[in-house]
Amino acid sequence: MRSSLTKLSLLALLVTGCERMPEDPVFIYGRVLHADGAPAAGSPLKMERALDTRSDLSGIPEEVEGRTWDYAPYSAGTSEASGYFTLEALAGDLYTERYFSEGYYGYLQHRFRVAPPLAEDGHGVFVAFFLEDDVELPPLQQWASGFSVGDGPEGPRLTFAPAPPAPTLPPSASLPESYDNEGMSTEQVPPSTPAPVVQLHAADGVVWQQLHAASPWVPSPYVLEDFSGVEAQVRAASVGQWYFEPLGAQFSQLTFRLEWRSPRLALPAGGLRPLSRGATCSPLPAPGPCPFTDGKAAAVETRPGSTQPGPGNPEGFGVEALTFTLDAPVRPRRVVVRGLETTLNYVPRVKVVLEGSLDGATWTPLESLTFVNFDPEDRGRQIYQYSLVDTDADSPFDGPMELFTPPVFLDAPLTGEASVRHVRLSVRTEDMQFAGRLWKLGEVSLFE
Incomplete structure (x- = not known):
């Protein structure tokens, strides 16, 4: 196959010239493989294309020359x-090609996606990528996850x-390099090492x-709450x-997100109803x-539709804090925070701060919980967090899975x-010196 890459690239050069x-x-x-490494012969493949959603930062409308941000069929193969x-x-x-406002002219890049059909047992794999010329994709090999749900003494196991x-570098390719503040190369940066991510899905989020996640993984009863389905x-x-530099052909760069998924398996309904259910905020x-x-998992913007700075919203979105008011004073023993996104996703670690009050005027600390946004020593993140932004929603099978700035999920005593009647939620940097804003939130649950 790689010799074909060279021959075809050389042919293109002879026919079209350097450009x-x-x-x-x-x-x-590319290549499609079964979970055991055997070739997947005759596998139908679809390639789809979408405009890179990074471009929406420039205020470009949702459609450019009839091409939308969402993936659309482009070609197919076997x-x-x-x-x-x-x-x-x-x-x-x-x-x-795109003409921007005030005479600025530029290009919008397209992102492509290739996915074989799901396996009979529900396992799947796909790759989303940018390219500049001929490229070789990482192998599309199913993951033998052996995923199962059983009964344990503490609940579902x-x-x-x-x-x-991580995919192995093709012989015809080379890796990007990381550079220090003085512009000196420090090391080559291979693809990131995959790690299991467990997701529990409700109908709405x-x-x-x-x-x-480490196997076996047991969700606490507070995590399951009283969700069903x-x-x-x-x-x-x-x-x-x-990076590819084939003989007689143009340089090409491939930037990719390779993702695997297991089937979804049902969990028994939870049996804990939080004392905060239905509380006002x-x-x-x-x-x-x-x-x-409200007991729904969908993340909601704390200030929807507010995209411009203004009074009470200096950063353009989000709120400084949310206050929850309970029906009567209680002593909360546990909190579960789901799907929280903040303006502090640029710092490695963030403090989720909870305060309590009886009268809504005098506040005392309840807890400060640390959440790790990312590892500041991760060289790959410096390269990929911008080039692959918004690819968290690229799966043709499942919802988003953010790798670089994941939403906050916390379950803590x-x-x-x-005893308090009001609980206030906010976020700060780890040293508590700077406050962030709450942008989106799924649910906050308090338990006695």
């Missing part, structure tokens, strides 16, 4: 007996195999997400970048009941001794 014309073909090579496949795109379809290894699954992903994002104590 690709819009109608010139660009070739995408793997050979060896599992290898070749897909084709046109050079002119890798980017869309989820077991699964270790995550697949994610009930829980556990990063770097919850399904569990385990996922994993690797992000990476490869302030400020309310919209008229009606508080969406953060509260040590305060005082």
Whole structure:
């Protein structure tokens, strides 16, 4: 296959010259494998295309020349007996020309996605990627996760195999390098090492997400609360970048997100109802009941529709704090925070701060809980967090799975001794010197 890459690239060079014309073909090579490593012969493949959603930062409308942000069918193919496949795109379809306001002219990049069908047992794999010319994709090999749900003394017991290894660099490719503040190369950066991510799904959103989960994993009864119809699954992903310089052809860069998923398995309904269910909250994002104590998992913007700075909203979105008011004074013993997104996703560690009050005027600390946004020593994150932003929602099978700035999910005891009627939630940097804003939130649950 790799010799074909060289021959085809050389042919393209002889026909078109050094610069690709819009109608010139660009070739995408890959291989489909079963979980045991055997070739997946005759596997149907679909390649889809979408505009890179990073472009929405420029205020570009949702449609450009009839092409939307969502993935749409682009081409299809079938793997050979060896599992290898070749897909084709046109050079002119890798980017869309765009005239911006005030005479600025530029290009919008397209992102592609290739996915074989789900296995009979529900396992799946796909790759989303950017490319500049001919590239070789990482192998699309199913993950033998062995995912199962059993009964344990503390509740449902989820077991699964270790995550697949990171994809191996093709012989024709090279790795990006990390540089220090003085512009000196420090090390090559391979694709990230996959780690299991457990997700618990309700009908309207994610009930829980556990990063770097270890098997067996048992959700606490507080995590399950009184949700019903919850399904569990385990996922994993690797992000990476490869450079190709084939003989007689143009340089090409491949930036990819390779992701695996298990089937979803049902969990028994939980049996704990939080004392905060139905509590009022302030400020309310919209008229009606508080969406953060209604027992629904969907994350809601704390200030929806507010995208411009203004009075009480200097950063353009989010609120400084949310206050929950209970029916009567209680001593909360535990808190579960689900799906919290904040403006402090740029710092490695954030403090989720809970305070209590009887009268809503005098506040005392309940707990300060640390959440790890990311490892500041992760060299790969410096490369991929911008080039692969918003690919968390690229799965053709499942909802989002954010790798670089994951939403906050916390389940922790509260040590305060005082009874309170009001509970205030906010976020600060780990040293408590700077306050952030709450952008989105799924649910806050307090238990006695």
